[in-house]
Amino acid sequence: MTNNDATPDVVAFDELADRLVELGGGSHPSELHGILCGTFAAGSQPGVEAWFRQVSGLLDDQELDSRFQDLLMHLYQGTWQKLNQSDFSIAxxxxxxxxxxxxxxxxxxxxxxxxxxxxxxxxxxxxLSQEVEGVLGDFSEIAQIQPEADDSDESERFFMEVSEFVRMALITLFSEVATPERSTERDTKTIH
Incomplete structure (x- = not known):
């Protein structure tokens, strides 16, 4: 997870990337985290074993050794925990x-x-609500981004804004779709 966030890493990007390379590639660490977040945000908590099977399927049904399973388990549990915290600390x-x-x-x-x-x-x-559909449309556009070799301050600022938008949209989608009762409780509390 990015170092610009004040929260400790659940799983280090480089560690997961190294393990994926050892297994012959086939997936990107950010893509795996995105899949996991999307699954949780849609209201499913499939369990660690189902997560292992899903990742194995993405890696052409390779057997996942215990070291890689431990890494995936930490990613799964840490992501679930961060999404359920009310401090917006997910990265x-x-x-x-x-x-x-x-x-x-x-x-x-x-x-x-x-x-x-x-x-x-x-x-x-x-x-889905119009707002959720809109966010999914934004994510679809971001997914098609064509990165360019441009390290200007303006490009850096734009990247930071877009990545923060995605992070906050994740939190919003999780609270509205996966845990709508939590969103309703918040609305009720604000009315009083």
């Missing part, structure tokens, strides 16, 4: 801020692509 699993902007931008696109995949698989044909 996107992206390369560190000292990596090239091009690499971070590409990872953000993969994260959004993964989110849409995980969310869509769970939500199916359920009706």
């Amino acid at each position: 996107l699993l992206l390369p560190d801020d000292d990596e090239a902007l091009e690499q971070r931008t590409e990872a953000l696109g993969y994260w959004c692509q993964g989110f849409l995949s995980g969310f869509g698989e769970v939500i199916g044909d359920k009706p």
